[in-house]
Amino acid sequence: MGGRLRAPTGRYGGRSAAERQAERRRRFLDAALRLFGDTPGYRGSTVAALSQAAGLSTRQFYEEFRTLEDVLAALHLEVNGWAEQAVLDALATAEDLPLAERATALFRAYAQGVTCDPRRIRITFVEIIGVSPRLEEQRLARRARWVDLIRAEADAAVARGEAAPRDYRLAATAFIGSVNGLLHDWTAGWVDATLDEVVDELVRLLLGMLQPQGWCPRTP
Structure with a gap:
């Protein structure tokens, strides 16, 4: 054609x-x-x-x-866009909250956005994999946006004295992999937990990354 x-x-x-x-x-x-x-x-x-x-x-x-690939590409971007907008809306309302509460709002919005319809999870984490170099580039580009969002939140927490100063590039990338893997497995029924328990675990992972043992928050 x-x-x-x-x-x-x-x-x-x-x-x-x-x-x-x-x-x-x-x-x-x-x-x-x-x-x-x-x-x-x-x-x-x-x-x-x-x-x-x-x-x-x-x-x-x-x-x-x-082609059908064009449809899948458009749908993948749309599903990610829905989740991203839900997170941005949640962060806007949680702007003045302490780090733990802000992180909880972020991940609850993301988790609810991608798990409210199991088909969204399949589009995001299953169907897009291995289709073509073009879609692999798109998938990685969208993941990079989530990594950038986590890095921005980490840097803002450092500026507020709520997180240890460091370069969070690798940590944010590893963390996003954990988020995606856990939500995929939970949706597939491989994780015996409620969605709130999944969100709580993600928050603990993030806080452990931002506030390592032995580090003390800076007094405002």
């Missing part, structure tokens, strides 16, 4: 071409969340099956996307 087909222009049924295109794209992404995030999964899906699940034609698919 050399490129996407040209979508119709002009108003129809009181909606603009852009509005109709946005609705079609939304229907394809919603259908992809159902198929890729459950059964049969991304690798077991076809353009025809996705189009049928969306209630649209394959012609309409090619007006919006070139």
